[in-house]
Amino acid sequence: MIILKDIVLRRGAKVLLDGASCVINPGEKVGLVGRNGAGKSSLFRLLDGQLHEDRGDFQVPAQWRMAQVAQDMPETGESATRFVVEGDTRLTAAQQAVAEAEASGDGERMAHAYMLQQDAGAHDASARAQSLILGLGFRLDELERPVNSFSGGWRMRLQLARALMCPSDLLLLDEPTNHLDLDALVWLEAWLKRYEGTLLVISHDREFLDAVTTVTLHIERAQLTRYGGNYSRFEEMRAEQMAQQQAAFTRQQEKMAHLQRFIDRFKAKATKAKQAQSRVKALERMEKIAPVLADAEFSFEFAEPANLPNPMLALREVDFGYPGATEALPPVTIVRRVTRSVQAGQRIGILGANGQGKSTVVKTIARALAPLAGVITEGKGLNIGYFAQQELDVLRPDEHPLQHMIRLAKDCAAQGRLSGQDTREQDLRNFLGGFNFTGDQVMQAVGSMSGGEKARLVLCMLVWQRPNLLLLDEPTNHLDLATREALSVALNEFEGTVMLVSHDRALLRAVCDEFWLVSRGGIEPFDGDLDDYQRYLLDVARQAREMQRQENREASGSSADAGGVPSGTPDNAPRGAEQRRLEAQRRQQMADKLRPMKKELAQVEQRMAALGTEKESLEAALSGTLTPDDIAQAGRRLKAVSDELEACEMRWLELSEAIEQAAQG
Structure with missing residues (x-):
């Protein structure tokens, strides 16, 4: 287990941990949460040895192997597959031993090295x-x-894959x-749920934390405080x-005030001096309960x-894409x-x-590309307000927030897009203050700000444009x-139209009441909620993995037909016709195992289709003109159909997950 006891950790003059203690047990999945700058990443640096405690005791089992995502941007010309394979340190060491x-x-040494390589999963x-x-x-x-x-974001995904490898x-x-x-994100959640080691994760995505973690x-x-449960339970x-x-603090304050009144009233009277003195000692011995000092919450509004205008815009036979280079x-x-x-007034989530x-x-x-x-x-x-993924890159690092606001006001005035906004410098300062840019921060160079502060500045500029x-x-x-919570609240109160692309499911659930699915070169309404969409994504991912496995099997079969043996493979490894026979046997065993589940899945799907049709028919009937008796009968039947449909959906999900896990095994 990981043990931190009375740890003091400093970065420069700032004390990040002061007498902090906690225990993390093997196999626990822990979400590390706290305000930006509280010391979450520094605690990681303590765990991986880049920082050392200033005081206290800190223990991680010496035999534990540690993995994390490298933060450097890889510049290698290796293939994506080769780069990720090299993340398997056990396999790399075995291959070095073979060489x-x-x-x-x-x-004898070669035989031993070949066995190590096979045990490390070289095959x-x-x-x-690739999975x-x-x-x-x-x-x-x-x-x-x-x-x-690949671009920077995709290279960081490869670094993540390398860490998981x-x-x-x-x-x-x-x-x-x-x-x-x-x-x-949905795929990563499923992978981490199956991870058997100890996991510590820093994230600002509450649904991700809820899905993955069991300790917060x-x-x-x-200080470090341990809570059993995911983020919502925390x-x-x-x-x-x-x-x-707060209740205990209030009660103690009342008791202390009562004691102090007694002392003040009777300390000068000889007959009461002894009692007054005993109350003075009681007051001094009392362990003071701290008041609740909750962090000030950030909020803003559009x-x-x-x-x-209604409609806001209309698309007719539009093709989206990029012009030729x-x-x-x-x-x-x-x-x-x-x-x-x-x-x-529409709230549209764009999925795909x-x-x-x-x-x-x-x-x-947003007019950044032409149709x-x-x-x-x-x-x-x-009047479009556009927040792009790369929006933080267009901020000028050598300028401060006030300069950004002044330039924005000038640009809007030149384009005739001022809608009653105040453009005086003091008014712009006040507006920045509403986004927690106060005092010296108004004049702080943007290049020295954190990613969260830059995003908050972009939001400020967006809101100002009305x-x-x-x-x-x-x-x-x-x-x-x-800040995510504040954005969610502000979007819900916004009177205009929202079109949102996001992997933050909590934000999508809170803001959007309909979804568009971008798929197969078109856009269609998505008839379902985010849980339905997650099942859709898992199905797409499963199909991609099955396709890759099939290609790997075909490639392996071709190699065996040619009599090729991978470098470093022992001579007695199965190959050729024997390998194909074993592979066919495994496929038959898998088919036998999956056949009853797939049969039941088909039956469930058929029943779901019938129930869905009946439900639509009942709902249509209830919206028409029926007698009271017919309404009551249709309502009871609708309730029964809905309950059975929900049960079928749960069984469908259980079977789908069981089939996927069996196929992976």
Whole structure:
């Protein structure tokens, strides 16, 4: 187990932990939470040995293997698959042992090295690595692409895959979801649930923490407090604890005031001096309960839009994509022939697997890209507020927040987009203050700010423009939990239209009341909620893994037919016809195992379809004109159908997960 006892940890002059203690048991999945700057990442640096405690005792079992995501940007020209395979430190060491044994010519040493390599999983290392890569959102045709050909965010996904590839007893993940889309996030949750080691994760995604963690470790005022349960349970217990502490503090203050009144009244009277003195001692001995000093919550709101055109915009036969890089190259169309309208007051969540074109659609509506075909008709007075994924990159690092606001005001005035906003310097300072930019922070260079502070500045600039259509593409990537909550509240009170792309399911659930699915080159309404969408994503991921396994089997069979033996494989390894026979036997065993589950799954799906049809018919009948008796009968039947449909859906999910796990095994 991990033991921290009376730990003091400093970074410069700042004390991050002061007499902090906690115990983390083997196999626990721990969410590390606290305000930005509280010391979460520094605690990770203590665990991995980059920092040392200033005082106290700190123990991690010496035999534990540790894995974490490297923060450097890899520049290697190796293939994505090779790069991730090399994250398996046990396999790398075994391969090195094989190379040294072969160089020595010692037969016994070579045999021992080959066995170590087989035990380390050399036979399926590439398949395991590719499963991780595909799960994190890469395409099949990207598995052999050079690492340095990917953008920064995709390289960080490869670093995450490399960390997951490494055999470990302790896994440290610091904001692992920042570069992930929702499909990759759902896959990562499922992977971490199966992880058998001890997990410590820092995240500002509450649904991710709820899904993965079973213990919450809270850093506050240089102390560590352990709570049993996920993040939602932590919030409940902490609220109860704070309420109890406040009640105890209030009672103690009343008791102390009563004692002090007695002392003040009778300390000068000889007949009461003894009693007064005893109360003085009681007051001195009393262990003082601290008042509840809750951190000030951050909040903001969107001003009422100057007008609300309806529809906001209309799309007619629109193609979305990118123009050719040169005149000789044709444009790249990603989403085709979209005809839809966006109404005033709509709350639209835009869903879709990675690479399907969600950001491209939003960029085109935001006028950052031109449509490749078709017509986008904007309502009169449309005022778009656009938060792009790379929005933080357009901030000027050498300028301070006030300079950004002054330049924004000038740009809006030049474009005739001022809607009654105050543009005096003091008014802009006051507006920044509403986003927690006060005092010297107003004049602090943006380049020295944290990612969360930069995101808050972008939000401030967005709100100031008084938009009536908000286009938000992953707005929460750098926001802490408090700011995410504030954004959720502000969006719910916003009177205009919201179109949101996000992997933060808590935000999507709280804000959106309908969803568009970008898939297979088109856009369609998604008839379901986020739980339905997660099942859809898991199904897509499973199909991709099955396709990859099939390709690996075919490649393995071709290699065996050619008589090829992988380098470093012992001579007695199965190959050729024997290997194909064993593979066929395994496939038959798997088919026999899955057949009854697949049969029941088909029956459940058939029953769900029948119940869904009956439910729609009953709902249509209830909306018409029926006699009271017929209404009562239809209502009872609708309740029975709904209950059975819910039970079928749960069974469908259980069977689907069982089939997937069996296939993976």
